[in-house]
Amino acid sequence: MSHVSVNTALVRSESPSVQRVMLQVLVALLPGIVALYWLTGPGVLLNVVFACFFAVILECMVLVVRKKSLHGEGTDLSIVVAASLLALSVPPTLPFMHLLFGVLVLVLLGKHVFGGLGQNPFNPAMVAYAALFISFPQSMTLWFNPTELTSVSLLDTLKFKTEVVGQTLSHYPAWDAITKATPLEHLRTLKLNQETISVELANHTVSQAPWIIVSACFFIGGVYLLWRKVIQWQIPVTVIASFAIVSLVWATFGTNSIPNIGYSLFSGALIFGAFFIATDPVTAASSTAGRIVYGTGIGLLAFIIRYFGGYPDGFAFAVLLMNLCVPTIDYAVLKLSQP
Amino acid sequence: MENSTNSNKSLLIEGLWTQNPGLVKLLGLCPLLAVSNSAVNAIGLGIATLFTLLVSNTLVSVFRHHIHTAIRIPLYVLIIATTVTIVELLMRAWFPGMFAALGIFLPLIVTNCLIIGRAEAFASRQSVKQAFIDGLAMGLGFFAVLLILGSAREIIGQGSWLSNANLLFGDLASTWKIEFFDRSNGVLLALLPPGAFIGLGLMLAVKNAIDASLKTKRDTVELLNQRNNQQANT
Amino acid sequence: MSTVKPQRSGLLLSAAVLTCTLLIITVHWFSEPTIIAAQQKQLNELLDNLLPAKSADNNFKDNVVLIESEALGTLDAQRVYRAELNGEPSGAIITAVSTMGYSGDITLLIGIEYNGTIHAVRVLSHSETPGLGDVIETQKSDWIFKFDQLPTAALTNTYWAVKKNGGEFDRITGATITSNAVIKAVERASSWYRLNRDNLHGKKSVKLNQTIL
Known part of the structure; x- marks a missing residue:
């Protein structure tokens, strides 16, 4: 397991550079985010904002509980990158409750259970994605039909993502029509x-x-x-x-x-x-x-x-x-x- | 090996906490992980294991002076297999629903290393009373872990507790089910095999955390006592 | 322990084997009738739900033929239970397999009346994705009840598909493949029954060793 300690050393000693690297990853994600927004509507932006917001809050809470400084892992943006990657992997229709579950898994089971940044053997975003996929297969396979975009407004998306938890789509005939495999x-x-x-x-x-x-x-x-x-x-x-x-x-x-x-x-x-x-x-x-x-x-x-x-x-x-x-x-x- | 002057209380504490078969010795994990997907399944397997452990521990202890070392393992296996077969036949006859739910894991109690482990390590050298209490304590410890894991997985996974209780406790028990939220809102991961591993891992972590904090407290108290003694001496 | 002689150990072991065997035989002897009754009860509960009450006066659980037909989804022999009322055929319970599910085979029990009306369909076994395809089980959703009282003789081919594909069935959200697999299997089995029912009810029944499916 020598690579783990090597990576840890790298991460710990050069925290500012970790932050710079993470920032570049975020910049590199931008074209893809724009394309997804154009294709599937505002859901993807809501996902990114929501996931990053809760991931940062949760990360800080865990660091406080673990009696660690907020200045290493708390500000190096790595959790923001992981949360963004998760948010871009899930469907834009995913209910907020399910996304919250994904963020919980990402921060707790993906990262801190193993000892925090640099110690985790599995990619945290993918741990969260797999947990979400296995737990909520219905909402994880539901995408908007790209050709029906005009009818998906920000308000509609918000409404869908807060209300649809645990409902079958037959209760939402309008949505059933514009979602597609x-x-x-x-x-x-x-x-x-x-x-x-x-x-x-x-x-x-x-x-x-x-x-x-x-x-x-x-x-x-x-x-x-x-x-x-x-x-x-x-x-x-x-x-x-x-x-x-x-x-x-x-x-x-x-x-x-x-x-x-x-x-x-x-x-x-x-x-x-x-x-x-x-x-x-x-x-x-x-x-x-x-x-x-x-x-x-x-x-x-x-x-x-x-x-x-x-x-x-x-x-x-x-x-x-x-x-x-x-x-x-x-x-x-x-x-x-x-x- | 084991101290011959184990008090009943210390035996119970060992089975339920310090030497817990599920959380410390990690014995019999296969049925523990496979059957803990609902509280009622967990109770069914827990009772069957507890009963087998009680009978095998007691019988092994009763005959301990007559069993030659060379034939002890075949005899233990015989006693355990007979007990499990009887439990299986009785369950098939009177709890057919439960039998179907437990499936292969009921006959597989024979291979649960917890049972032969206690027969070999404890019951074969202790009095009947002590062996009985040890069987009870270890069985209860296993039962408790099963019940907690089964309840947690059922509640998180399908939003209910004690569903299908009628399989085990008769038709009156079909009203025991407590529903927290609708089944379609459940976190399916908890019901599936990975949920069992994650759940048991978290239980282990919680137990170790409790032990660690107890130890810190004990150490502090000891340190204070030592200081007080030193001050008293000087 | 060392004071015990080896000969005595051998005798002890033999005695223990004998005792244990006798014990198991005894328990088996007094629990066997209850076990058989319990198995029979389970089978009856399953089969009785698949045909209308009082539609059969024969012991249709034992009136079984084995059918090898592609219409039942597989070339392995499938069981068909035949119900009769006053000596006339009144319906059948067909085991059918669908190989078109998302993962693995789906085994169905289809209860159909002589006039071709389906009474009920139940899933015997499947390995569909948990949370998606497994809602064909009765305890997870009521989707499978959609087949109840379906007069298959009066339906056209286009009826047998999910609404999205132009048919008349609601689909299971996220599990179009599973829905279609079940729908097609029921369609094939029911049309097979309507074509072959007279031949089927004339056949000689077979004796089955197992009481449980």
């Missing part, structure tokens, strides 16, 4: 109904274009992080490459049940996750070789879970599973590099 879920339905996907895509029944723009915006943010040397290239490149290669191989030799490669790469959380989630320095492998193994593992697992698992998109579970392997990867790299 994401393209990935839609494909999943088609596959199981044994229709061919290519026909469906040609008919444009799934509006894919808006989601490509969202992924492209997150891609721009990711390139910015690479340019500012906040993240290294190995993880995002290997995540995307391994996912693309298995998709390609499967589409060529396997059964005809997965969509083409461009579609695969730009749907779901792949681009966002490859640059912003998998690269978390605390929970990723720490050596160059280790990062390559780690990224490849995430890409492969994400492919397997997305197309063969029980949930439409498996990026969160792929990251958590590879987080679990990080100590082994680091140990193996250490052993192999000094024979």
